[in-house]
Amino acid sequence: MNNTAAKDISISNEDFQKFREYFYRKTGIWFDESKRYFVDKRLAERITATRTDNFRSYFTMLRFQASGDELQKLINSMTVNETYFFREEYQLQCMVNSVLPEITEKKLDRSPIRIWSVPSSSGEEPYSIAIYLLEHWEGINYWDVEIISSDIDTNMLHCARKGLYSHRSVQYLPAHILHKYFRNTDEGYQICDELRDVIEFTRVNVFDPLETKRYRNFDIVFCRNLLIYFDDMSRRQAAENLYDAMKPGGFIFLGHSESMSRISPLFKVRKFSEAVVYQKPLYTEARR
């Protein structure tokens, strides 16, 4: 049995190349050279945790382990999950003031409004959406809303379902919101059960067309600060998968530094007073 400390494990250039190609094939996430320190550190941590002693043994185990448990743990450690409540609030304002009125006007069948928040991270985004709808959208009294939130990281999904947050996560919430929807406990701020009961958390890899195939008919998608981690091909594939998950006329919000126009011609750019949003065209449009 070995007890090599993470700091004593070295990852060679060749190891790094081999690993990043494998990880890319599995997740669509590409680590460039600037992420080298981050990747090395997390690989060393997993090598230590699994007591495999060195990269070679660890990599063999990773590739051939039938259960895939270690790959999932590695994915969990390699994904970045920092977020907070009401992040990029102008997009939430855009949702209630501009996007939802347009959706409800065209929704003649009065079917539930379906919202997909991906990646869920530890749940701040989907809970923020729910709170925003309750606080700022009168339509919540007249329409059914389904919120589904997904992530590739199962640890994050566990945290999201639990709904327990640090002060840092809730720091931008107005006091009355914090008081209304959270309980201050010894462990942190616990989101109320009413909200925990309405958000469905699921595991999905947005880059994988087989996994996303069952996600359909969403009116609104939030996919913020995820595509920046993908390379061109994975971004293209993810955009296609998101497109197929949306209803015609549905809207997708990306992070402020992301642009769908640079990824795919499938979506229309919609410039609202609060934010730029991308829309799946209502009708199929011929090119010529």
Add this chain to the structure above:
Amino acid sequence: MGFVKKQKDRRIEQNERSYQRNCDGFKLQLNDPDPAVRRWAARDIIQCPDASTALLERLEKEETVEVRQAIFTSLINIGDSVAVAGLVECLRSEDAALRNEAIEAMKQLPEEVSPVIRELLNDDDPDVRIFAVNILEALKHPDVEKWLMEVLETDSHVNVCATALDLLAEVGTEKSLTSLNYLKARFSSEPYIQFAVNVAIERITNE
């Protein structure tokens, strides 16, 4: 009204697709009048034998953006020799959008496209040679600089050379200085080439 509570049996998918989900079905659905059906077929056919052939046949007549996008994404994912040959053929199309989509797709296939790059760079049609240089612009392949140097040294068409020169100014190293000077001598009466070579040399030597 309000939020729909989560339920153990809640289905994430709302609608069932009622079409035949097998290879024969996908091939038929690629020609369905409904673009949504064609798009799903283009996505799902990827696991089937001869998928590239079926996709390329559809691509020739497909006019809908979202179906064409799905076809190109599937061709990239398959990336076999049939898919690459089909993408090469698109470069000869009169349809500028189709050509651009093919160039974008080929940029995603460095290993698969590299065996045909030299052939494209020697094509009789100077436009195809320019498109080949456009592909090199984003092709992550170690021979890109070498191929560009060959263009500078051998291509007779000034526009092809100018396109390669612009790219070499961005990606070239000191290895390409001889080729750059050779190009300058070959096209001594072309002011743009004289100017652009000087800019490229300056950029490379200053780095």
